[in-house]
Amino acid sequence: AQKITQTQPGMFVQEKEAVTLDCTYDTSDQSYGLFWYKQPSSGEMIFLIYQGSYDEQNATEGRYSLNFQKARKSANLVISASQLGDSAMYFCAMREGTSNTGKLIFGQGTTLQVKP
């Protein structure tokens, strides 16, 4: 059965420093997608970055990059140059298969606090 594990319930980072949020996954499918979402205290879910299982390059979106290690089944999110507005809960998620209309499985989340 597919599963997402985020082992860091909470993290602190100094403003302007980089931080890595861990995510490991378990699936027997060869084709899958990995996602990271940000949830501020308002509750909205903000899509950050996507990595397909067949993508050879690690995904990047501005200050966000995904460190994809397929053999280790890990998909860590790296946030560079942290800002105070990055304080939020971050969720890793996985979708099996190639369809964009498949269901997502979410991890438990990591709460990130950026210190000034």
Added chain:
Amino acid sequence: DGGITQSPKYLFRKEGQNVTLSCEQNLNHDAMYWYRQDPGQGLRLIYYSQIVNDFQKGDIAEGYSVSREKKESFPLTVTSAQKNPTAFYLCASSIYEGGGNEQFFGPGTRLTVL
């Protein structure tokens, strides 16, 4: 502006009452989803629908019901059979092809059972 709307933002219900949460999207997305989030926890899938007039149970469907009569709408009914309905409910949608890979989320409804 295209997006997903959920109403109401806050909802209070007495025990034993059914309540319906609204979710509407004008993104022309094919699939819609309902998730439940408990405090400090991740999202769990309740129901999802990949096409009009069809839907599938997620991991925690007991005590909930849905309908998908129109592409734009996917209402969720929380029935009195749901033992602990107090939670944050999020609706999402995604497009089959021609767009990005992600699910888009609405702003959520906080349901409290009194």
